[in-house]
Amino acid sequence: MNWLLVGASTVAQEWIISAIRAINDEVTCIVSTDLVRAQNFARQQSIPNFSHDLKHALYSNKVDAVYISSTNSLHAEQAIIALKAQKHVMCEKPMALSITDAQQMIEQAKIHQVVLAVNYHLRNSAVIQKMRELIASDCIGEVQNIRFCHAVSLPKNLQNWRIDTPSEGGVILDITVHDIDTLRFLLDDEPISVSAMAQTGLISPNNVPETVMGTIEFTKGTLVSFYDSFTAQYFQTSIDIIGSKGNLQALNTLTQHSTGELHLNNDKGSQAIPIEHRNLYISSFQQFKNAIQDQGRPVATAYDGLRSLEIALAIQQAIENKMHISLTSGESLCF
Structure with a gap:
């Protein structure tokens, strides 16, 4: 083509x-x-x-x-x-x-x-795909909680419109949308409510959100905390998934690179899960x-894009109105 x-x-x-x-x-x-x-x-x-x-x-x-x-x-x-x-x-x-x-x-x-x-x-990350497989196979039992840390130090050459123009969405429409899509993929589930707070002023001249922390509740009961940032120096991204029979810990996988490691922790101790990495974009x-x-x-798909946008806009609304936002699972919101 x-x-x-x-x-x-x-x-x-x-x-x-x-x-x-x-x-x-x-x-x-x-x-x-x-x-x-x-x-x-x-x-x-x-x-x-x-x-x-x-x-x-x-x-x-x-x-x-x-x-x-x-x-x-x-x-x-x-x-x-x-x-x-x-x-x-x-x-x-x-x-x-x-x-x-x-x-x-x-x-x-x-x-x-x-x-x-x-x-x-990120759906193509071999680590994230392995986590999805292990969750679906009941390896860690019922997923109860997730801690999702997707914080980076935004390079100078990428700052421009991302931190200068409020309408572009700052960290929420740059990073948090990735979290939402990845979580929907991992859990095969839909968010039903969100709450969040944002921080700005370290690199943005126009009060564009640079860091956001919040929670997402899913239909099956999983409660997620997320931390996204443009200003986290020397930070390593991570995903911690806590289940009723064990937990999964992924390190350094929320990236464009074919990298990351995964550990399974349960009553047998801690086990490193073998990963065969591949280029995410070629996939x-x-x-x-x-x-x-x-x-x-x-x-x-385009529907996946629509869903991640809907939830990201709800997070923006939660921040702006300082309130908890309930969602209709799987249906379009009106903003």
């Missing part, structure tokens, strides 16, 4: 282009609102075409699929343009900034009979390609 990239982003440069090429597809065009940036990016990444006009690029190049990694506020508009052009779309999270926009994206994908997916790459794009060929479904 031939791919058009929307957004001359760091993630596209460091991870996506190589993943697309690894599955024997080609990147044929890059689109950025900044034409000079697009030109420089195309030259550096050996991409034959570049443009600042998405509609023109879609219709003047042989394009089968579009990957979107622009700023959050542009995702929905750009995705809808691509979907209306009957192109398959892989969109970075969050898929939109409102439920209405996300629903419109899903509707356009249905109308034009193309595949729409959201790039929740995402291979399954997306398979879905286009009617050979399965994407790693994270």
Whole structure:
């Protein structure tokens, strides 16, 4: 397949282009609102075409699929343009900034009979997939509580719009949406309530949330505490899952890299679980390609993207209104 990239982003440069090429597809065009940036990016990444006009690029190049990694506020508009052009779309999270926009994206994908997916790459982590397998096999019994720590030190080159523009969502729409999707995947369950508090002022000049702590309650009774941050120096991410017969501890797996370790603790002591790591992004794009060929479904569907957005917006509401928010499991919320 031939791919058009929307957004001359760091993630596209460091991870996506190589993943697309690894599955024997080609990147044929890059689109950025900044034409000079697009030109420089195309030259550096050996991409034959570049443009600042998405509609023109879609219709003047042989394009089968579009990957979107622009700023959050542009995702929905750009995705809808691509979907209306009957192109398959892989969109970075969050898929939109409102439920209405996300629903419109899903509707356009249905109308034009193309595949729409959201790039929740953590589902491909071999550690997280092993944890899901162990939970499903009743290895640790009924899951009671989870402590989810997804805190990082945001590099200077990635701070810009993520901490400057409140509407972009700060840490909540950058990291917490990943937590929500990963938790839904791990538990095969839906959140029913959330509460949270946020912190700002360390790196953001405009009171954009930099750190958030909160709780999520799931339908089957699991209670989750989560800690997400842009300002955690020298911190190692972790997931602790506490069950009625044992617990699982994952370290350094909430990352773009194929890394992490997993331990099972129960009445037999502590056991390291063998893990066979693989590239998370290659897995995402291979399954997306398979879905286009009617050979399965994407790693994270558009519905998964909608659900993670709904819960993230509920967390924003909980912070803003200083209140506990109840959700309707599996159904769209109205904001």
